[in-house]
Amino acid sequence: MYDIYIYASYGVTAVLLGGLIIVSFRQLSKARRQVFALEAGELKKEDE
Amino acid sequence: MSGLMRIFAAICSQHMHLSWRSGQTMLAVSFLFIAITLLPFGLGPELKLLRALAPGLLWVVLAISLLTGLERLFQADYEDGTLDRLLLVPLAFEAVVLAKLLGHYLALVLPLILAVPLAGLLLNIEAARLPVLLAAMLCGSPALVLLGGIGASLAVSVRRGGLLTVLIAMPFYVPVLIFGAAAGRAGLETGVAVGPYLGILAALSAASLLLAPFAIAAALRSALR
Amino acid sequence: MAETQNLFSNLQHSRDAVCRADGLACARGAITVFEGVSFSLAAGQALCLRGANGSGKSSLLRQLAGLLPAAAGTLTHPDPAYGTHYLGHADGLKAALTIAETLAFDAALAGYRADNDAYADIAARLGLAGCDWQFVGDLSAGQKRRLTLARLIMDPRPLWLLDEPMTALDAAGRALVTDLAEAHLENGGMIIAASHETLDFADEEVLLEPRR
Amino acid sequence: MLKALENISAFYANPTRFMALARQVHRPLWALAIGVLAYGLYRVAYVPADYQQGDSVRIMFVHVPAAWMSLFGYSFIFIASVTALIFRHPLGHVAARAAAPVGAVFTLLALITGSLWGQPMWGTWWVWDARLTSVLVLFFIYLGYIALWQAIDEPTRAARAASILAIVGFINVPIVKFSVDWWNTLHQPASVSRLARPALHADFLYPLLIMGAGFLVLFLALTLTRMQMEVLRQRLRARAPKGEPPHV
Numbered sequence: 001m002y003d004i005y006i007y008a009s010y011g012v013t014a015v016l017l018g019g020l021i022i023v024s025f026r027q028l029s030k031a032r033r034q035v036f037a038l039e040a041g042e043l044k045k046e047d048e
Numbered sequence: 049m050s051g052l053m054r055i056f057a058a059i060c061s062q063h064m065h066l067s068w069r070s071g072q073t074m075l076a077v078s079f080l081f082i083a084i085t086l087l088p089f090g091l092g093p094e095l096k097l098l099r100a101l102a103p104g105l106l107w108v109v110l111a112i113s114l115l116t117g118l119e120r121l122f123q124a125d126y127e128d129g130t131l132d133r134l135l136l137v138p139l140a141f142e143a144v145v146l147a148k149l150l151g152h153y154l155a156l157v158l159p160l161i162l163a164v165p166l167a168g169l170l171l172n173i174e175a176a177r178l179p180v181l182l183a184a185m186l187c188g189s190p191a192l193v194l195l196g197g198i199g200a201s202l203a204v205s206v207r208r209g210g211l212l213t214v215l216i217a218m219p220f221y222v223p224v225l226i227f228g229a230a231a232g233r234a235g236l237e238t239g240v241a242v243g244p245y246l247g248i249l250a251a252l253s254a255a256s257l258l259l260a261p262f263a264i265a266a267a268l269r270s271a272l273r
Numbered sequence: 274m275a276e277t278q279n280l281f282s283n284l285q286h287s288r289d290a291v292c293r294a295d296g297l298a299c300a301r302g303a304i305t306v307f308e309g310v311s312f313s314l315a316a317g318q319a320l321c322l323r324g325a326n327g328s329g330k331s332s333l334l335r336q337l338a339g340l341l342p343a344a345a346g347t348l349t350h351p352d353p354a355y356g357t358h359y360l361g362h363a364d365g366l367k368a369a370l371t372i373a374e375t376l377a378f379d380a381a382l383a384g385y386r387a388d389n390d391a392y393a394d395i396a397a398r399l400g401l402a403g404c405d406w407q408f409v410g411d412l413s414a415g416q417k418r419r420l421t422l423a424r425l426i427m428d429p430r431p432l433w434l435l436d437e438p439m440t441a442l443d444a445a446g447r448a449l450v451t452d453l454a455e456a457h458l459e460n461g462g463m464i465i466a467a468s469h470e471t472l473d474f475a476d477e478e479v480l481l482e483p484r485r
Numbered sequence: 486m487l488k489a490l491e492n493i494s495a496f497y498a499n500p501t502r503f504m505a506l507a508r509q510v511h512r513p514l515w516a517l518a519i520g521v522l523a524y525g526l527y528r529v530a531y532v533p534a535d536y537q538q539g540d541s542v543r544i545m546f547v548h549v550p551a552a553w554m555s556l557f558g559y560s561f562i563f564i565a566s567v568t569a570l571i572f573r574h575p576l577g578h579v580a581a582r583a584a585a586p587v588g589a590v591f592t593l594l595a596l597i598t599g600s601l602w603g604q605p606m607w608g609t610w611w612v613w614d615a616r617l618t619s620v621l622v623l624f625f626i627y628l629g630y631i632a633l634w635q636a637i638d639e640p641t642r643a644a645r646a647a648s649i650l651a652i653v654g655f656i657n658v659p660i661v662k663f664s665v666d667w668w669n670t671l672h673q674p675a676s677v678s679r680l681a682r683p684a685l686h687a688d689f690l691y692p693l694l695i696m697g698a699g700f701l702v703l704f705l706a707l708t709l710t711r712m713q714m715e716v717l718r719q720r721l722r723a724r725a726p727k728g729e730p731p732h733v
Contacts, residue, residue, distance in 0.1 A: 002539055002540045002541035002605050003540070005541060005544060005601045005602070005604060005605050006540060006541065006543050006544055008601050009543075009544045009547055009548070009597075009598045009601045009602070010547065012594065012597050012598065012601070013547045013551075013594055013598065016590050016593065016594050016597075017590065017594070017703070020586065020587065020590045020707060021707065021710075024707055024710045024711050024714065025710060027711075027714045028710055028711075028713055028714040028717070031713075031714050031717035031718050031721065032717060034717075034721055035717050035720055035721055035724075038721060038724055039724075042724075051384030052384075054381050054384055054385075054386070055381060055382055055384065057381070058377075058378055058381030058382060062367075062370075062378050065370075065374075066367060066369055066370070069369045070369055127363070128363050128364065128365055128366065128367070129361055129362070129363025129364055129365040130365040130367070132338075132340060132359060132361055132363065132365065133359075133365045133382070133424075135338075135339070135340060135353075136338060136339075136353050136354060136357055136358075136359060137354060137382055138354050138355055138384075139354075198650075198653055199629075202633055202646045202649060202650055203633070203636065205637055205639075205642060205646075206636040206637060209636065212629075212632055212633065212636050215625065215628060215629040215632055216629040216632075216633065216650060218625055218629070219622050219623075219625050219626045219629065219654065219657060219661060220657055222622055222661050222664065222665070223660050223661060223663075223664035226664045226665070226667070226668045227664065230668070230671065252660075259653070259656070263649055263652075263653050266645075266649055267645075267646055267649050270642060270645040270646060270649070271642060271646070272340055273335075273340065273341050273342070273641075273642065301639070301641075302639060302640050302641045302722065302723070303640075303719060303720075303722060303723030304722075304723060
């Protein structure tokens with residue numbers, strides 16, 4: 001009788017926390033890529 | 049009058065002067081009446097209902113009118129370089145902050161509170177309730193200004209930071225509103241003492257007075273770097 | 274009434290006052306604006322800061338005024354609350370006030386009682402007409418600049434920090450700044466000004482190098 | 486002991502050293518979070534139905550830990566801000582900023598699950614119950630804190646303003662809690678909050694504690710992930726050529 005509320009609760013939990021986890025990891029890997037590209041660019045400049 | 053007091057008075061009176069001259073005071077009082085006028089359209093014109101809700105509604109409208117005026121508290125001075133100057137006066141910056149807050153209180157908040165009886169008339173409030181309501185507002189409003197000043201100072205470097213100021217200040221307003229409205233209600237229910245509520249409101253104002261000038265001064269100094 | 278006479282008195286500043294920077298650095302967030310800036314200024318001397326846009330001239334002035342902490346190095350200067358005038362880009366003027374009201378505020382910040390006759394005198398000296406009725410918002414950029422000079426006249430403080438003091442001023446206005454500055458130096462004051470122009474009153478220059 | 490702690494904290498003040506440590510701890514922490522949460526869910530699945538509330542009691546196992554984390558998160562931000570502002574530890578601002586969205590999501594979760602629990606229990610989606618109301622105010626405090634970080638462009642200025650707000654806001658939390666509790670009893674003197682149960686049977690308590698531990702580790706793991714991201718963003722901002730801050 002309460003199933004729908006229980007599933008909704010756990011569903012919302014999964015969506016909210018899952019969303020935050022996905023966003024956080026995406027932002028982390030994006031920042032990693034950008035730092036990597038920047039440092040690679042700086043190394044190149046020093047070589048020239 | 050000593051030099052330091054003269055500086056304090058000058059900062060305070062300049063703030064009041066500019067507030068009057070730029071129409072801020074009139075705008076804030078008009079805002080209060082506009083909000084009060086809109087309420088019966090939302091709630092229905094039934095006088096009994098309005099009368100029962102009046103103290104709480106007046107507190108909420110007062111708080112919202114105050115919040116809308118907060119944006120201009122420090123921002124104009126921040127943008128035109130006046131705050132730079134005020135850091136270079138012999139007065140402690142916390143005292144400068146207090147002078148501005150006092151100016152704001154006298155120019156904006158006091159007129160709002162004085163307008164409350166008239167606004168209460170529109171909501172059919174019992175006249176017997178007014179003295180207690182006004183006393184509660186006088187006790188609680190310093191806290192509203194001081195705590196609102198924290199929001200205004202934190203958002204001072206943000207252009208169009210009005211909504212941000214409101215968002216930051218709102219959680220600080222909750223206790224004052226709770227006890228202010230409770231005092232307003234207690235006034236009529238015979239047998240309920242009003243004193244403790246006024247005491248709590250005054251205590252909230254006193255605690256804000258101890259805390260807010262330091263927080264505001266720190267926030268403004270940080271924004272001026 | 275003795276107080277009002279002070280408005281025009283030529284106060285002699287202490288000859289011991291100094292303003293010195295040793296290896297001064299300035300940081301904006303994680304970015305270093307300048308570093309290793311050193312100079313020393315004695316009573317009666319003026320310094321002109323030079324450097325490209327963004328080299329940190331204004332930041333250095335703000336550090337000297339105590340508004341911005343130094344990222345590194347040491348700074349010796351008069352207590353900003355008593356000894357420093359800082360005229361920055363933002364002029365601190367209120368458009369809704371008249372010239373007289375502005376001067377009254379300046380006088381009060383300097384600790385003087387209100388005196389309307391004195392304001393008219395100062396306005397006249399700065400070449401501003403209509404002291405009592407002219408609103409600051411209606412003044413031109415150069416006239417506003419002149420009005421800010423009133424603070425230097427009213428409140429004798431040993432160190433003047435001037436950011437682009439000649440901006441927007443006509444020939445007469447520039448002469449006014451130069452006159453005020455020379456009188457100040459004669460009285461034992463110190464001036465540090467950031468400017469792209471040649472300042473007649475400055476004896477020394479410090480060049481802020483753009484940091485690579 | 487304290488001295489040793491001080492030395493350790495000083496050692497990891499250097500962002501590069503912190504990043505090296507974070508890289509080592511990151512995966513084990515996430516593995517632990519997933520493990521504890523999985524075990525907690527397994528235990529929750531076998532919890533018997535409550536004789537009063539039936540199966541809806543299962544909502545408690547996300548609602549209550551989420552409410553715990555909303556308070557823990559703000560305390561975390563407060564401590565990090567104090568560390569940054571008073572002890573000038575450079576990672577304090579990073580930790581506070583990283584934890585804010587995590588705490589806010591847990592707070593929102595507590596609100597939504599509280600509402601989903603309230604509907605079958607009270608027959609309405611929202612009641613101005615003391616606990617729900619103060620969690621709602623806490624959510625606004627989180628929002629203001631995050632908005633302040635976002636609104637101020639200059640990172641060091643934003644950091645200082647945010648830490649002032651975190652500290653002042655932290656003082657405000659118990660005052661709000663007290664006044665809301667008082668306000669609530671004033672208006673509904675008879676009702677006792679059903680979310681606050683006097684004593685939990687062990688069948689309920691242990692799964693609840695395990696879920697709480699799982700949420701705590703998840704909070705720390707998420708915060709660590711976001712801290713690494715913040716450090717890298719700072720590095721980008723410092724390194725990028727003047728005039729064109731990297732778009733992140």
